[in-house]
Amino acid sequence: MTRIALYPGTFDPITNGHIDIIGRAVKMVDKLVIGVAINEAKKPLFSLEERVEMVRSQVEQFSSVADIEVRPFDGLLMHFAEEVGAQSIVRGLRAVSDFEYEFQMVAMNQRLNDDIETVFLMADPRHQAIASRLVKEICSLGGRVSDFVPPAIEARLKERLA
Numbered sequence: 176m177t178r179i180a181l182y183p184g185t186f187d188p189i190t191n192g193h194i195d196i197i198g199r200a201v202k203m204v205d206k207l208v209i210g211v212a213i214n215e216a217k218k219p220l221f222s223l224e225e226r227v228e229m230v231r232s233q234v235e236q237f238s239s240v241a242d243i244e245v246r247p248f249d250g251l252l253m254h255f256a257e258e259v260g261a262q263s264i265v266r267g268l269r270a271v272s273d274f275e276y277e278f279q280m281v282a283m284n285q286r287l288n289d290d291i292e293t294v295f296l297m298a299d300p301r302h303q304a305i306a307s308r309l310v311k312e313i314c315s316l317g318g319r320v321s322d323f324v325p326p327a328i329e330a331r332l333k334e335r336l337a
Contacts, residue, residue, distance in 0.1 A: 178203070180294070181261040183210040183252055186226050187219040188328050189233050190310055192302035196267040197234055199296055201241035208259045209234065213249040220311055220335060223247050233325055253287040261291060269298040269306075311336070 182200055186193060186209075201207050211227050219226065231245045248255040256264055264284070266277055281293045298305075305323045314320045314332045321329055 177205045177260075178263075179206045179208065179259065179261045180204040180263045180265050181208045181210055181252075181256045181259055182265040183212055183248070183255070185212050185214050185217055185219060185307065186230050187217065187221055187307050188226070188310070188324060188332060189230050190302070190305045190307055190324050190328075191322075192267065192269070192298055192305040193230075194233055194325070195299050195302050196265065196296050197243075198237055200265045200294075201237045201243065203294070204241055204263075206242040206244065207237075207265075208261060209243065209245045210248045210252075210255055210259075211245065213247060221331070225331075229328060229331065232327060251287075253284055253291065256291050257288065263292045263294050265294050265296060267298055268295050269303045 180200060180203065182197060184193065197207065197209065209230055211223065211230055213223055221229070227245055227247055234243050234245065237243055246259070252264070268274055268277065277295065284291065284293060310320050310323045311332065315336045320332065324332065
């Protein structure tokens, strides 16, 4: 049986923290589906197509470890997980506040489908403070974000926020 996991997120933009979680998740599965969420409530800086393309460009480095598929999705996470055949959902945790939110989500998701497990990966200490929202804010105010995102993503941010 092929082990398939889903790693969902908005990825606006993808950060070094996301890439770290992806690099660790691919070691546990045969296939990792990265679901790029359509979430207009978050008012993304980049279009869905741009976010999907940026994620694809940054995860090519892991293609020798596991099969990776990057797909946009809209709607209920559990429906998407079922659609892609995922046995697990991968989530990254940075802080206690992440845990509280994720704890509630797991409880609801288990009620929707208790066959799909949620796996939490703790953020590498070097990446615990990284949040896409903060990266965008720092960049928009002229701050250096090279420690938080890959060079190609930093260039895209600077271009968009110029």
